[in-house]
Amino acid sequence: MDYLEIERICRRGDTSPEAIHKRLVAARLMTGMSQKELAENAGIKYTTFRSQEQSGAPSVRLMSYFLSAFQVDFNFILGGDPARLPADVLREIAKHLD
Template identity: 50%
Template sequence: MDIEEKEHLTGFRKNDDGWIARRLVAARTVAGFSQKAFAEHLGIKTTTYATQEKRGRPDMSVLRYLYRNHGIDFNFMLNGDFHHLPPTLQTALFEALASLAPDYDLRTNSR
């Protein structure tokens, strides 16, 4: 995969809610959690986290957790900037993003 394909896959420099939602799902997946387990781990209601994920508007506590515990930082989550992440983490995130249907809109749960 070349750099342009990686940037397209991550939505590099795109910070709209739809792209943030996709990256949030990928980050949670790479961290090894279902929505329910992730919410429980963070000590919040599943519906609260599911809404954050669906809308592409994660709470700061979610972003902090992903960074502190999994090395997935704000630059990636909010802007799709993966260049500084370790190669193994990049690969895992690319795979998680690639597994999402390209025409799937997380905010409406439709194609």
């Protein structure tokens, strides 16, 4: 997959709630955790996490958790920029996008 294809599936530059939702789901699926497991590990109530994921409106706490635990950068979650993702993380997330 070339860089332009990666940018397309990451929806680079798309800051809509729908695009952020898709990236959040892909990032969670990459972890192999359920919504409940991820919420617990992130220190967020399950209902809060579910709401943030569904609405495409992640909290700073959630984005900080993705960054510290999985190296998923804020720029990817909010704007689809794959440039700061490690190659192995990008490969895994890309499996769950499109």
